[in-house]
Amino acid sequence: MANTREYIRTKAGSKIAKIVIDRDLCIGAASCIAVSAATYELDDENKVIVNGPDATDDDTLVMSAESCPTKAIFLYDKDGKQIYPK
Secondary structure (H helix, E strand, C coil), X not given: CCCEEEEECCCCCCCCCEEEEEXXXXXXXXXXXXXXXXXXXXXXXXXXXXXXXXXXXXXXXHHHHHCCCCCCEEEECCCCCEEECC
């Protein structure tokens, strides 16, 4: 994944430690924003960026990643193991 952006989560009790957006896969569908507007927004290239990595709970974060039609959102635990997509 060459064109990616990584965002670290520091939310207490969270199993998700990192959010990675693959900007080559992102088509700006904004389905993730519909699920968690507190976490995501579109930038000037109409690509998703994370504006609040700690703004929501783990379940909502997973649902927002699952909503992405191109699977451009990757979630990792504290050990670096990929949680989503599996």
